[in-house]
Amino acid sequence: MNITASSPSLLNIAAVERETGLLKDTLRVWERRYGFPTPIRDDAGERLYTREQVDRLRLICRLMDQGWRPGKLLALPPDELDALIAADRSTHTPTLLSGELAAALRAHDVDALRRTFQTVLLEKGLKGLITELIAPLNVDIGEAWLRGDLGVPDEHFYTEQVQTFLRGALASYPRPGKPPRVLLTTLPEEEHGLGLLMVEVMLSAEGAHCCSLGPRMPLTDIVRAAQTADADVVALSFSAAFPARQALEGLRALRASLPPTVELWVGGAGAPARIRGEPGVSLIRDIAELPLGVSDWRTRH
Template sequence: MTTVSLLSIAETERESGIHRDTLRVWERRYGFPAPLRNERGERAYTDGQLNRLRLLKQLLDCGMRPAKIIHLDENTLRQLANQLNETTPVPALVDSLLEALIVGPRRSLEQQLEELLQKNGLRNFLIEVVAPMNHAVGDAWFSGRIGVLDEHYYSEVVIRLLNAELSRMSKNSGYPRVLLTTLPGEQHGIGLLMAACMLCLEGAETFSLGVQTPLDEIVRGAVESQCNIVGLSCSEYMNRRTISSQLVRLRKLLPAKTSIWAGGSGVSKIQYLPTNIQLFAELHQIPSAIEAVKNKVI
C-alpha cells in the first residue's frame, strides 16, 4: 500500500511562499487548493497541490491574477512559467553551476563555488556568482526542476562559504552600525549573509539576529545596539503585500533616526513606502549607499 505524503498548512505556506490566509481564501473562492484532512481534522496538502502552488506563486509575482490561472493544470502552469523564464537568459556560468546541482555529483558544485570565490574575490563572487545563482535556484525550485533537498544543499554550501569569509574579516568597530535580520515569516538567510559580507567590505559594523525576528524585538535590538540602520533581507518566497505591511509597521515602531534598508527579490516591485525606507534591488547598490551615509557625518 502506497503512503501519500501530506503537508500541514504551515509547511505548505513555507514551501510555496503563499500565506496560509491566502490558501484559505483561495479554497473558499476558487475551490483550489482543496486540502485533505488529517486524523485531527486539520488541513493537509499533497505534493501535487504544492507543485501547482509554487507555479502559481511564480506567475503571480510576474503580475498575473489568480482568477485567470488558478484553475489551470500543472502542465499548463509550467509552460507559462517556462515562457517567462525564457525571457530572462541565464548566464553560462550560472547555467553550469545549476547543472552541477541538478545532475551531480554534489561535491562538484561545492568545489566549483570554492574555486570561483578564490578566483574572483568575495565582492565579485557575491555579485556575479551568488546573486544570479540564487535567482536560478529559485526559478528551478518553483518550476519543479529541483527539489527541497537540492535547494537546501545549495543554501548550506553558500552559507558555509560566506560564514568562513565573515569570520576572517576584521571585527573592529565600524560605521554605520547595521542590525541584520529578516521579517517574521521569512526563513531564508542567504540574503542576510550576502548583505553582511558587502557591508563589512565597506567598513560597516553588523549585528545579525538571524531570521524571523519579531518586529518589537527588531526595535529593541536596534535601540540597545545603537544601530543607525536596520537591514532586512526579503526573498521571493514571501508575499510582497505582507512585506510591505510589515515594513510600514516597523517604520512606525523604530526611532525616526534609524533607517530601514530592505533588499532582495521580495522587494523588487514594491512601491509607495514611507520615507526613510530604502529598497535595494541589487547588491552592488550597497557601497554607494554606505558612502552616502558616511558623507552625511563628515
C-alpha cells in the first residue's frame, strides 16, 4: 500500500509544527525519548502523523502552558489529558475573548483589532497593554484554539497583528535608554518571538535600553552580541514546548560563556525552574515581575 503525505487524515511534520507550535526537532526528540508521537513513514521515509496524534499533542501543549512538563504528560493516555484540561478550565474563565474582540479575530478584521489595542494602550499605557490585555488574551486564545473555537489561521492572524502593533508602539515610544542595557533573544532551537517582543515592551516602558536580536541565535553569537552591545543583561524567552533539559543545558553553557558582570534573565512558560538559584541567573516567572527586576538591578548598580 502506498502511503503519502496526501493520504487522508495524515499530516507531515511541517504541518504538525504549524498546528501545534512544536518544533520539528522537539517532535523527533519526544519520539525517541518518550515513545510518542508515533508517526508512520511514507514511501519516501518521511514522518506522517494521524489527526488523533496531533489532537493529543495540542492537549499536551496546552497543559505545558500551565506548567506541566512533557515527560509526565507524554506518558498519559488521552482521557487523563482531557481530565487535566477540564480541571484547568474550571479555574480559568475567559473574560477577554468575547464580543467585538472575538468577532474581529474570526473575521480577520485588522482595523477592529488594532482599535482594541489602541484603546487599551491609551487607557493603560504600554505595560497595561501587555499585562492587562495581551498576556491574558494569549491564554484565552490558547483555550479557544484547544476547544476548536479558533483555527490555526485565526491564531496566526492574532500573533501577526499583535507583533505588528507592538513594534509600531515601540517605534513611537520615547526611549531614554537608561541602564540596564538588555540584549533580548532566544536559543537557536526556539523560534517563538512574541514573548520576546512582549518583554521588550515591558522593559522599554521602564526606560531600559533594549537591543533585540530576535529568536534563534547560536550561543556564540549571543556572547559576541552581548560584548558588542556592552550588555548588562542577556534576557532569554522560552515557550512551553521547549524541552526543559535542552533549555537547562543551553542556559548553563551560555552562563559559563558570558562575563560574570553580565546577568542572565530567563522567562517564559518553558523556562526551567531548576535554573533558579544558580549564580548570575534570574528566573522571571511572570512578565509583570519585569519592572521589579529592573528596579532591583538599578538598586544594586
